[in-house]
Amino acid sequence: MSSQFVGLMDLPAVPVFHGIQLFSIAFVVLAFTSRLFFRGRTLGKALPTPGGLPWAGPVWAVEASNIYTTFKAWSEKFGKLYEVKLFGQNLIIISDPAIAKEILAKKAKTVSDRPALALVKGSKDSGKYLPFLGNNDHLTRQRRFGVLINNYTHQANYHGRMLPEATRFAHQLLTKSDSPFMLVDQVCGRLSCRMAFGTPAPRAAISRSAHNFMQNLSPGGQITNVLTFLRHLPSWINSDKHNESMRVDIEDRVWYGSYDKAKAAYENGTLRASYAKYYFDQREKTGLSEHEALHGIAMMATVSILTLIAPLQRWIVVMAQHPEWQEAVQKELDEVLHGRMADYDDSPKLPTLRATILESVRWASPVPTGIPHRLEEDMEYNGYHLSKNSNVLACDWSMCRSNEYYKDAETFNPSRYLDPDSPAYKEPLTEFPKLQNHSVFGWGRRTCIGQDYAAIQMLVVCAAIMYAFNISPPTDPKTGQKTKLNLQELLSTPNVIPIMEPIDIDFTPRSDAHAQRLQEAYRSSQIQDAEQEEDECL
Numbered sequence: 001m002s003s004q005f006v007g008l009m010d011l012p013a014v015p016v017f018h019g020i021q022l023f024s025i026a027f028v029v030l031a032f033t034s035r036l037f038f039r040g041r042t043l044g045k046a047l048p049t050p051g052g053l054p055w056a057g058p059v060w061a062v063e064a065s066n067i068y069t070t071f072k073a074w075s076e077k078f079g080k081l082y083e084v085k086l087f088g089q090n091l092i093i094i095s096d097p098a099i100a101k102e103i104l105a106k107k108a109k110t111v112s113d114r115p116a117l118a119l120v121k122g123s124k125d126s127g128k129y130l131p132f133l134g135n136n137d138h139l140t141r142q143r144r145f146g147v148l149i150n151n152y153t154h155q156a157n158y159h160g161r162m163l164p165e166a167t168r169f170a171h172q173l174l175t176k177s178d179s180p181f182m183l184v185d186q187v188c189g190r191l192s193c194r195m196a197f198g199t200p201a202p203r204a205a206i207s208r209s210a211h212n213f214m215q216n217l218s219p220g221g222q223i224t225n226v227l228t229f230l231r232h233l234p235s236w237i238n239s240d241k242h243n244e245s246m247r248v249d250i251e252d253r254v255w256y257g258s259y260d261k262a263k264a265a266y267e268n269g270t271l272r273a274s275y276a277k278y279y280f281d282q283r284e285k286t287g288l289s290e291h292e293a294l295h296g297i298a299m300m301a302t303v304s305i306l307t308l309i310a311p312l313q314r315w316i317v318v319m320a321q322h323p324e325w326q327e328a329v330q331k332e333l334d335e336v337l338h339g340r341m342a343d344y345d346d347s348p349k350l351p352t353l354r355a356t357i358l359e360s361v362r363w364a365s366p367v368p369t370g371i372p373h374r375l376e377e378d379m380e381y382n383g384y385h386l387s388k389n390s391n392v393l394a395c396d397w398s399m400c401r402s403n404e405y406y407k408d409a410e411t412f413n414p415s416r417y418l419d420p421d422s423p424a425y426k427e428p429l430t431e432f433p434k435l436q437n438h439s440v441f442g443w444g445r446r447t448c449i450g451q452d453y454a455a456i457q458m459l460v461v462c463a464a465i466m467y468a469f470n471i472s473p474p475t476d477p478k479t480g481q482k483t484k485l486n487l488q489e490l491l492s493t494p495n496v497i498p499i500m501e502p503i504d505i506d507f508t509p510r511s512d513a514h515a516q517r518l519q520e521a522y523r524s525s526q527i528q529d530a531e532q533e534e535d536e537c538l
């Protein structure tokens, strides 16, 4: 048996099993008694609701691929705090930043749990998937570790890998070695694997595994995530369950395999700076079991791929529709950097570029519904009763597209951050506009821990694109004309983080000189032969 399974066999299978059984029994007893005692007792008046069928809710109003637009429409009718039952779950939807802060941040103690994922067994308490852990000791330890390794990598300027990878990406756009959206996938995956394991080698396998994970945890990805009672059916009837157990087998192979390779490299002194190296160096200090560390590292790689593909794709399609903003960014790059490519420390000099990035995230939020926080206790807020076990969502789409918080919210307009007369303008321009602290990163104790990483990768990669290319919608082969992108349709998504279907965008070199300079930059980045990816799954 290969060494990658040893970690699994080390797990205390029996006690965990008993633990889960006891937990379920205790849960049922608790649920039952609390019902007897507290029937009819509430902490305030009921929240407004669109109503609907008894268990299913207002199903007719819900379109799976852009439920966030429905959430926003409801907020205009029922207010900035309402609840809706959908397929047996009670959702409390917040559409206002102040309320999100009051509930999710100020009362974080009772609203920092996550709902269990229907298909992904043990999502809350197996210590594997940080973003989906319940409010428990695994969360405390893994989150501390996550913050630590992210901070360490940030301090180390991403080990100098951002610019070389962005250069490689731009060079591949030039040589058209793959379609643009495949290349977006690759640059996000290579960077995330470098940060996690010190090498881009497992990129293809980790990336595939990440996409499958997103599918199997999203309401729109598999039907069992909507009709959650289906999880009780055996897997020969419910094929989602079969799919999920195959997914976990592959994930184990890939995650343990990548980790074991990093460990072997560490032992012979060849492991590069990475989350893995940090762990091997500081093992005692982290207080993590090897199981937790391995999953912490691999999960971080997984999260940072998906979360960055989405905003990068969105920035590209929005900018393709706005040549005037491409021109503004190129002017800034040319004036400030005098023909060199931007790196992580050039951020203070590039407010126009940052404005386009922030505005693309606002205009096309990459986490439009928010990520659910589960309410562990009944709560009163402003005279309303928020009931225990509800899933609380701070709907980013509603906040970002509200005319109350943003003038002309439907319009993509980066100058709202650059024009001193605009309400969204903030100084100093060396710091603002900035992505960090945006509502898209969530609220309270579960806020995103990768905000600096996201801001820097977006900056360096988007700058590399604008350095060398003009981007435009695809050319219709029949008419020879540029097509108009249907952004509404492109932004629709059945998944929690909206990855688009591949589309062709034209990347045209700004000039021959620009193409040549990019080729030179690529040659001198010394990245072309070193550290190739492994073709096959580990």
Ligand code: HEM
Pocket: 130, 131, 132, 133, 143, 146, 150, 300, 303, 304, 307, 308, 311, 366, 367, 370, 371, 372, 373, 440, 441, 442, 443, 444, 445, 446, 447, 448, 449, 450, 451, 453, 454
């Ligand atoms: C623009 C890119 C990104 C966006 C929009 C984003 C968004 C989010 C959101 C909405 C949450 C949940 C917040 C909540 O529950 O209130 C979250 C959590 C998280 N993010 Fe990000 N993220 C991004 C990039 C990253 C990156 C690059 C990393 C890794 C380096 C990362 C790591 C995490 C982790 C580990 C969590 C889970 C925290 C927890 O559950 O306690 N994110 N992110």
Ligand SMILES: *[C@@H]1O[C@H](CO)[C@@H](O)[C@H](O)[C@H]1NC(C)=O
Pocket: 147, 148, 151, 152, 155
């Ligand atoms: C991040 O690292 C720096 C330098 O190592 C340290 O001063 C700072 O306190 C750290 N921040 C966190 C949140 O750990």
Ligand SMILES: *[C@@H]1O[C@H](CO)[C@@H](O)[C@H](O)[C@H]1NC(C)=O
Pocket: 212, 215, 243, 246, 247, 250
């Ligand atoms: C699970 O199903 C999805 C499509 O629904 C498919 O793309 C994926 O390959 C399947 N995974 C496995 C491991 O069979």
Ligand SMILES: *[C@@H]1O[C@H](CO)[C@@H](O)[C@H](O)[C@H]1NC(C)=O
Pocket: 261, 264, 265, 268, 270
């Ligand atoms: C060190 O170990 C790694 C991982 O097993 C291996 O790929 C590499 O060739 C080894 N290098 C040396 C110098 O032994």
Ligand SMILES: *[C@@H]1O[C@H](CO)[C@@H](O)[C@H](O)[C@H]1NC(C)=O
Pocket: 436, 437
């Ligand atoms: C985000 O905002 C809070 C206060 O609202 C502040 O304490 C924190 O330093 C900010 N973080 C960043 C990265 O700017």
